[in-house]
Amino acid sequence: xxxxxxxxxxxxxxxxxxxxxxxxxxxxxxxxxxxxxxxxxxxxxxxxxxxxxxxxxxxxxxxxxxxxxxxxxxxxxxxxxxxxxxxxxxxxxxxxxxxxxxxxxxxxxxxxxxxxxxxxxxxxxxxxxxxxxxxx
Amino acid sequence: xxxxxxxxxxxxxxxxxxxxxxxxxxxxxxxxxxxxxxxxxxxxxxxxxxxxxxxxxxxxxxxxxxxxxxxxxxxxxxxxxxxxxxxxxxxxxxxxxxxxxxxxxxxxxxxxxxxxxxxxxxxxxxxxxxxxxxxxxxxxxxxxxxxxxxxxxxxxxxxxxxxxxxxxxxxxxxxxxxxxxxxxxxxxxxxxxxxxxxxxxxxxxxxxxxxxxxxxxxxxxxxxxxxxxxxxxxxxxxxxxxxxxxxxxxxxxxx
Numbered sequence: 001x002x003x004x005x006x007x008x009x010x011x012x013x014x015x016x017x018x019x020x021x022x023x024x025x026x027x028x029x030x031x032x033x034x035x036x037x038x039x040x041x042x043x044x045x046x047x048x049x050x051x052x053x054x055x056x057x058x059x060x061x062x063x064x065x066x067x068x069x070x071x072x073x074x075x076x077x078x079x080x081x082x083x084x085x086x087x088x089x090x091x092x093x094x095x096x097x098x099x100x101x102x103x104x105x106x107x108x109x110x111x112x113x114x115x116x117x118x119x120x121x122x123x124x125x126x127x128x129x130x131x132x133x134x135x136x
Numbered sequence: 137x138x139x140x141x142x143x144x145x146x147x148x149x150x151x152x153x154x155x156x157x158x159x160x161x162x163x164x165x166x167x168x169x170x171x172x173x174x175x176x177x178x179x180x181x182x183x184x185x186x187x188x189x190x191x192x193x194x195x196x197x198x199x200x201x202x203x204x205x206x207x208x209x210x211x212x213x214x215x216x217x218x219x220x221x222x223x224x225x226x227x228x229x230x231x232x233x234x235x236x237x238x239x240x241x242x243x244x245x246x247x248x249x250x251x252x253x254x255x256x257x258x259x260x261x262x263x264x265x266x267x268x269x270x271x272x273x274x275x276x277x278x279x280x281x282x283x284x285x286x287x288x289x290x291x292x293x294x295x296x297x298x299x300x301x302x303x304x305x306x307x308x309x310x311x312x313x314x315x316x317x318x319x320x321x322x323x324x325x326x327x328x329x330x331x332x333x334x335x336x337x338x339x340x341x342x343x344x345x346x347x348x349x350x351x352x353x354x355x356x357x358x359x360x361x362x363x364x365x366x367x368x369x370x371x372x373x374x375x376x377x378x379x380x381x382x383x384x385x386x387x388x389x390x391x
Binding site for chain 1: 216219220221222229230242243244259260366367368369370372373374375376378383384385386387388389
């Protein structure tokens with residue numbers, strides 16, 4: 001665990017790093033694997049209920065139940081970076097809890113399956129981490 | 137009655153001690169006898185070092201690849217530009233990157249100094265590099281390894297590390313750049329004289345098969361004394377195996 005977070009400098013450094021990675025590899029920045037499976041040109045806003053939040057390596061993971069057009073819940077799998085990098089960005093293992101109603105912004109899978117790469121979340125208290133999911 | 141048993145015991149103990157001494161004499165003496173007090177002469181590299189670099193701005197320009205290796209690199213870049221999965225060069229996403237990209241992960245590193253050795257720990261995948269600074273030569277004909285085999289020495293406050301025996305399936309300082317089994321990597325680490333919380337790493341890559349001439353890149357790290365590395369077990373939640381088609385898979389659902 002990091003005892004003290006110097007968020008500003010770390011975030012600036014990470015942003016620089018992420019920008020650099022984006023220059024070299026298409027799609028969301030992931031050190032672990034290519035981002036080619038995600039469509040980085042699209043953003044999908046998911047409004048739903050947290051089913052699972054895994055604070056794990058190599059990727060933290062969110063499962064969120066989102067109603068489809070018929071109102072039937074569909075579970076989306078959302079890949080994040082890792083606990084180390086998320087900690088630098090203000091996350092904790094308790095940031096999301098099962099049953100939380102949240103809004104997520106993701107870069108969706110190219111193959112149309114209900115999954116994507118994490119871009120941002122609006123938490124139940126109205127604050128957000130990463131990019132703010134906005135209604136479009 | 138007791139004396140013969142005692143004598144036998146003494147003989148057995150004596151042989152054991154003699155064997156242990158003989159073994160000890162075969163250990164390379166530099167590591168075994170270098171005093172810890174000598175470490176006081178080394179610079180303070182305590183804390184952990186976070187990357188503060190961009191591969192695009194690392195200097196050195198494009199790698200001076202030979203035609204064969206340039207063809208490979210161009211094919212990789214074309215696939216990436218087209219949004220195709222270029223495979224990351226790894227048969228599994230939990231496979232570590234190896235040298236030299238172990239030093240270029242978006243995770244921090246730390247250095248441990250002990251007599252005759254520098255140990256480098258990379259937070260990502262909790263990888264360890266052992267750099268022997270006890271004067272031994274590089275091994276002859278070593279088995280290729282992800283991180284290769286490293287020796288080092290100090291030139292003043294600069295740590296110079298030489299690495300050979302690196303597996304051919306690792307990539308050079310830029311994603312997609314491959315190399316041969318003849319790759320040699322020299323790393324020069326030193327604190328910025330103007331800012332002791334900044335560490336620079338200068339790579340020199342030499343490879344008679346893959347590079348027309350040596351290729352240099354420079355990266356920087358920023359010190360965080362208050363940080364500790366955290367655990368990183370890749371198998372914990374690996375949902376991204378690479379399939380038979382070379383593409384990264386994405387496993388949804390319970391795991």
